[in-house]
Amino acid sequence: MGAWWRRLRFTLGRAVAGGADVREQRHIRVQAVRDYHRDLARRSQAVLNQRTRNGWWLGPAPYGYRLTQHCADHEAHPRWRHRLAIDPDRAAVVPAIFAWFVHDRLTDHAIAIRLSTAPDQYPRPLDHTTGQPRHWTPAIVRTIRTNPAYLGYAARERTHDGRPASRDEWVWSTEPSHPALISPSTFWAAYNRDSLPPEAELDEPSQRGAV
Incomplete structure (x- = not known):
């Protein structure tokens, strides 16, 4: 978040220095926020996809299964993750x-x-x-x-x-x-x-x- 705000301030600073009027500055600000949201979505998707590749289950258990908790201690920041087990x-x-x-x-x-x-x-x-x-x-x-x-x-x-x-x-x-x-x-x-x-x-x- 901090790095993104620094980039936004830098972009707006260049716009002001370049003589952009209020409307142009607003357009630049809105576009920067949209770019940030797209980048955040891509990053989040990549993280979730990697967790799936690692075998962790995301979301509620499908019918016939139940969730079990496991510590993902091999990750950079250990967290509790879920896997599926049989619902007898x-x-x-x-x-x-x-x-x-x-x-x-x-x-x-x-x-x-x-x-x-x-x-x-x-x-x-x-x-x-x-x-x-x-x-x-x-x-x-x-x-x-x-x-x-x-x-x-x-x-x-x-x-x-x-x-x-x-x-x-x-x-x-x-x-x-x-x-x-x-x-x-x-x-x-x-x-x-x-x-x-x-x-x-x-x-x-x-x-x-x-x-």
């Missing part, structure tokens, strides 16, 4: 959702109805803010079956400005960061809504993003 009450529901979608060809709506009929067998998802159970909805089912976390890797940058990003743009952890709940072939079959043959099983970490 809900983990088994995730493979069932994928199987219904890939093999039984059920829709998200039909899966949500099936899950809702047996709450003891298929525990409801919890609200990340209140911790209270939520009703199964097609949107929640879709969120589960499109989340690459179930491959055992941390991933982010899956959307840009609210739109899905291509898989080549996703940021992945360099190594598996938590237990996988779904095989790569099943996940990508669900993601593409196109079942893959058994021989297409992709188990190597280097192939986590393959079709």
Whole structure:
């Protein structure tokens, strides 16, 4: 922040020395602030992407997992970070959702109805803010079956400005960061809504993003 303010004062000083009027000075000031915000966003994004590559989980745990705390003592400034661990009450529901979608060809709506009929067998998802159970909805089912976390890797940058990003743009952890709940072939079959043959099983970490 201090370095940026010094650059701003220097820029404004040059504008005044150069004879810029009040309107021009205001334009320079506004542009400098915008440049600062863009630079700050780029820096923040780079930090978050690196944490993902290191296998740390950012945000609430997906359905079927819970958060565990770890001290990132290998970083320049040790901090508490999160990784994912199995939620024993809900983990088994995730493979069932994928199987219904890939093999039984059920829709998200039909899966949500099936899950809702047996709450003891298929525990409801919890609200990340209140911790209270939520009703199964097609949107929640879709969120589960499109989340690459179930491959055992941390991933982010899956959307840009609210739109899905291509898989080549996703940021992945360099190594598996938590237990996988779904095989790569099943996940990508669900993601593409196109079942893959058994021989297409992709188990190597280097192939986590393959079709």
